[in-house]
Amino acid sequence: MTTTQALGWTREQMAQRAAVDIPNGAYVNLGIGIPELVAKYVPEGREVIYHTENGLLGMGPTPGPGEGDPELINAGKRQVTSIRGAAFFHHADSFVMIRGGHIDLCVLGAMQVAQNGDLANWSTGAPDAIPAVGGAMDLVAGVKTIHVITQHTTKTGEPKLVASCTYPLTGPGVVDRIYTDLAVINVGPEGFHVMELAPGVTFDFVKERTEGNLVPAASFVSETE
């Protein structure tokens, strides 16, 4: 690694690492932003069905130029395609899938994650902000497993993994695993359990940039020290 390279994983590499943990046969909902990148990195040989909460099970990739339909979009309101074997449905059915616990895995972005699994990802709570929640609260309340992809710190270097969220919650105690640019971290009984570090990143480097209780997971083996 040269000194000009930033330490840790890029956005694409974070998505790639998260994709490794998507099981064959899973029904998956991907949030807007880095989570959207996960689909293209799911390892070959696994078949995964993507749900988008505006009413499609079997979402395919972005259409080619001139091939899109403004009435075939994803939850981020971008044009998508449907795979052979897809299904369209109305919003109440779509959220039955989410709220009824039928979706296996959701990968979401985050503003803050607390050491007890609390997630804040919809509002800074600023008085002049226009609050907008979409389906985030439904997803975290209903989907079986919640994975988060986020930079480890904000652009100004503030920890996003915290002892307790200062932003308004999306849901309490909902996050199972976090993929950051520095590490893969499970939320467990002692707080943030480090499962894996990005190349060249040390446990102490991560700890300095984390506000809550950070411990090595039982399975964790340091590669770099």
Next chain:
Amino acid sequence: MIDKRVESVAEAVADIPNGATVMIGGFGEAGSPIELIHALIDQGAKDLTVVNNNTGSGEVGLAALIKAERVARMICSFPRTANSTVFPELYRAGKTELELVPQGTLAERIRAGGAGIPAFYTPTSFGTPLQASKEVRSFGGREYVMEHGLVADFALIKCERADRYGNLVYNKTARNFSPVMATAATTTIVQTKKIVEPGDLEPEAVVTPSIFVHRIVTVPAPLIESELVAAGATYP
């Protein structure tokens, strides 16, 4: 003979009064009944409560209705999108109210309203600011928030094909909220791209059965919101 067709979008929305609650189908531009919304702007009804997932885009369709200051109150889940500037300005100026509802709770409130269910419990929003002062009850060791069913005086929706009875099918993800809104409104008004003969819609494939539909108007080539917004169009 049952025939729910009306001649024009103006006729279809003519009796929507001031102060009405109007559900408007669509998720972003997909399924937005833009011609019915424009007819409602022309008609002049004000102090409306509007139920839609978003608050429109640019200055056409729902955004134009809001811009014309006809909407006293929005019930929605996501009022802030890339090309949505009209609602934030009026909201900050105190000219329109916002009831923010999680998207799935919004869909289920409408479904419950249409099904005659006054309230239900959901884990969504428990422990968050949107739970606010709502009743919370514990079932099986988990906490649930009580939400009320939602009904409307009118629903404005768009579909792909309809017959004169009001059986409807939709296009892809343009379906979104429309089938549940059709069940929850006293008067459901539909704009369809195409009218077909009764029997031409496969009964196994009908999405909205005719009992939920009251008026149908044909709009063969509806405007495409994103094209209007890209061209900087405004309405009226």
